[in-house]
Amino acid sequence: MPKAVRYDEFGGIDVLRVDEVERPTPGDGQVLVRVKAAGINPSEAVIRTGALAQMFPSTFPSGQGSDLAGIIEEVGAGVGGFSPGDEVLGFSNKRASQAEVVLVEAGDLTHKPENVSWEVAGSLYVVGATAWGAVHAVDLKEGETVVISGAAGGVGSLAVQLARRSGAAVIGLASENNHAWLKDRGAIPLAYGDGVEDRIRAAAPDGVDAFIDTYGHGYVDLALALDVPAERIDTIADFAAAEKYGVKTDGGTAAGPGAEVLAELAALIADGHLQVPISKVYPLHQVRDAYTELERRHTHGKIVLRP
The missing domain is CATH 3.40.50.720 (NAD(P)-binding Rossmann-like Domain)
Incomplete structure (x- = not known):
């Protein structure tokens, strides 16, 4: 059975665990991605504490994570432009990307350029x-x-x-x-x-x-x-x-731009015009260590989980 980050209640880093979960099956417009890298973000840590419960309601057990990059294993009905074996990057709005496999809406993915690393691709969206x-x-x-x-x-x-x-x-x-x-x-x-x-x-x-x-x-x-x-x-x-x-919060509260902008940013990285610094990489089972490092708020660049 695949593994995924889970927590059963709001709290600190100690509520995080890695569980075995049922392997999901893609529905209409969905693909199943074998995750190669998933970036972590400060907003996820704040959501986990419950401080944003009104803005981001949670149901338990909750998963965690938006950023992802990986290889498509299955495609659901009505999916065009993607096939099993394709290397992709994208995001999940289901707080589910910190896992070995994840269901993703096909419209939330774009193809990964060959010369963009898994760690960078899996850290890019948020x-x-x-x-x-x-x-x-x-x-x-x-x-x-x-x-x-x-x-x-x-x-x-x-x-x-x-x-x-x-x-x-x-x-x-x-x-x-x-x-x-x-x-x-x-x-x-x-x-x-x-x-x-x-x-x-x-x-x-x-x-x-x-x-x-x-x-x-x-x-x-x-x-x-x-x-x-x-x-x-x-x-x-x-x-x-x-x-x-009355100042702006663009990028901080809204859903943000989607796969089209993600493809634009990935192309800039592939062409050498944009760099995503990678600070540290942790295996999935060390998710608590990864968030401990993140919450010190002194890292240069991204912290990444590798399932």
Whole structure:
């Protein structure tokens, strides 16, 4: 029997386990994917605690995970464009991807480019769609300046690269050990913490046009203090501040763009125009260790499970 991550109640990392489950059978429009890699995300950890129970209701036992990449084993009726043996990447909206096999709607998949690794393909959807949504939300123009908090994280590292592709100058807030990586991607790296507003003003003497917050903890207030208009601030982490000040949450609350944008991002990676940093890879049975590392919130790039 295949194995999958499960939990029976809201709680901390200790509620997670790996169980044997029934092998699913694809229905109309579905495919069964043998998962080769599944990225993990901070939002999953928050959902597991119950803190977002009204926004994301749960039934138990609950699975976990959206991102996935793998090989198609079976296709259901009415599926076109995919066959058993195809290598694919995509997502599940059923909190089910952290498993050995998973049912996926065919419309939520795209073919994996040959030169994109399993770890990168299996990590792409949530961070890619979120970064894509956030960058588009602030409507960057060539020559403008945008600040990105958490610039070396999973979402932030992609947002930096997508923002640079728009022609904007990017100020990336991150710890010093990530500054060389940011500089190599054309960003201006700055340390976060005390004095960050002064450091940003010194780096952007003509002002800041937009702000993308991937971290929370006061960055919306910082953006407003820098005189960034509310309509050009996007947060994926501080929903209370978004409600209070009327800033955007594109990429943070909506379902996000689908397989078409995922294919676009995968093509950019295949062509060498976009990089998804992989921080660590864990086997599925070490899911608790993977989330322990994730919840420290100091990783550069993605943490991946390999069933």
